[in-house]
Amino acid sequence: MVKLILSTGNIVSGGPSIIRKPGAYRSNLELTNSLRSNFLAAQQDYAEEIPESNGSGLSDDSTDFLRDGSEPALAPVSAWTEQEGDVIYVPRIDWSTAGLQEEPSQYDITVKLFFLPTAPISDRAQYAKEALDLVLKELQVPEVGLLIVSFPGMSFEGDCEWEADRVNASQGNDEDEIATWLAIEDLHRRGLVKNLGIAEFGTEKLARFLKKVQIRPTANQINIKNCCNVPPPLIKLAKDQGIELLVHTDTTDILSHGTLRGLLGPGLQGAGVLADPEDDTSEGLKGDLTPQWVVKYTAVVRDRGVIENKGYFASAGLTTN
Template identity: 80%
Template sequence: MKLILSTGNIVSGGPSIIRKPGAYRSNLELTNSLRSNFLAAQQDYALATDEADSDGIENTNGNGNGFHGAAPVTAWTALEDGALYVPRIDWSLAGLQEERAQYDITVKLFFLPTAPVSDRAQHARAALDHVLRELAVPNVDLLVVSFPGMSFEGDCEWEADKMNATQGNDDEEAATWPTVEELHRQGLVKNLGIAEFGSEKLARFLKRVQIRPTVNQINIKNCCNVPPPLVKLAKEQGIELLVHSDCTDILSRGTLRGLLGRGLQGAGLLADSEEDEGLRGDLTPEWVVKYTAVVRDRGVIENKGYFASAELTE
């Protein structure tokens, strides 16, 4: 069974002013936002009286800890097109407040190490489709791809750049890129970007792609400055360097099971023991996508959130 997790719009109290660089790392923001959305959905549907559905998902959250008095699982989740949405989504409420032309929309897709490389084409399209549906837009301005095993860490920018040269997998990254190039050709994505590519990695990557990235995001929190060789290469190639605070170890197996299990602050969706009721099987995170819609003329974030996908196999 496919599970689709969502945070909804995590911008609270109205649109927020953009502050750069962000200090809230993506894994913490994602997990906290998912927990909050699960709890809100359980509370919203607490009066529902639906019985367990035909797929055997029991009417209980079962953890007895973080979600007291919550709705039955079948009330706050929904089966749609063969996927279980956690929580259920009212698509009639989707969309932005103004016309599409008023927004800069950035999407960041995290390919996870737990998912097969051969499935990345399917995952990329599914992730983008969910964002387009959530924002009710025909395209996005920038799609940034984050590959697993990449980072910018070291005692200085020179060391970080050197270490980065041996990270990731050049062949897998080059084999994946045509997938996002096709999204660009179809008009779904206006510009493409990558994350955590140092000077050597970037130089090798550019030789193997047809549509070049226009943006390279790097996280220099654990070193000092942007490496001079990377600055030089990016300038020569017309690639914009952006600093970010995201991470690449987002949504591990343990984190995901903790979110959906019956422990403290778990949603109670999974059975943690033979005696428990709920979904059973191995849970494999597949992808995470982060989206941000910024109103251009006011510089405020109107909509920001995450989707995540996982496969549950018996």
């Protein structure tokens, strides 16, 4: 299996090969808009480095320009992506430019890891390590302050906070979540994460979870966009257990199979990394694509409360036919 690692770069910066627009506030739209913008920026940046006569496939005909004819040539996929073993980076990453401007101790770094429903549960320990390693390498830090884990099938929705809390109690899979948490605890023990957190755990789910884990979460992040308030029982439980309640606007369905194929496939909105499955002569990677995980990271300068670096990585497996 080939693994694809997608990256947005720093979406609050405006340097070369960094997206020009931050996208929407909802995480799934922010992710897809940021990835698409970063792919285009990389295609343009690496095209500028390729001499017209170097046999790269660029020529003087109209295919060297965007469809409206107003933009310069785009680099071929092989120029703006990079393969290392069985991993393909989309786009390629210049790690020499990675890192924060100040010492790591000056930042509050929060990471949120989304496990996707399309990926095997048995591989979550590997996914967690892969995702965190990429963030640490991107920010050039030895650890992060808070890692929040988002499990698939979890939400906090209902006509009121009481209804949302009731429905939440039967969502997800307790056994799978506990088994995954063991791998997350190991990241804490190894000194890579200071604090651990979870997302979308209502009162009953949280109470059951706390009875079975060794390292308790210090934060519980919930989305109350369809409710008026946090349920009083959840407030009491969190207070009693010393857990901070955080509000967010993320969606658990952050990267679907169809969205990923649209980003990487041929067509007006695609990057051309994947071949057209309906065209045997189409160039690009062929096979079955499986979204595995998405990680969002944010580095805030503690003294100034300014976001210096924010971005996403996403992973997908490609099984060739």
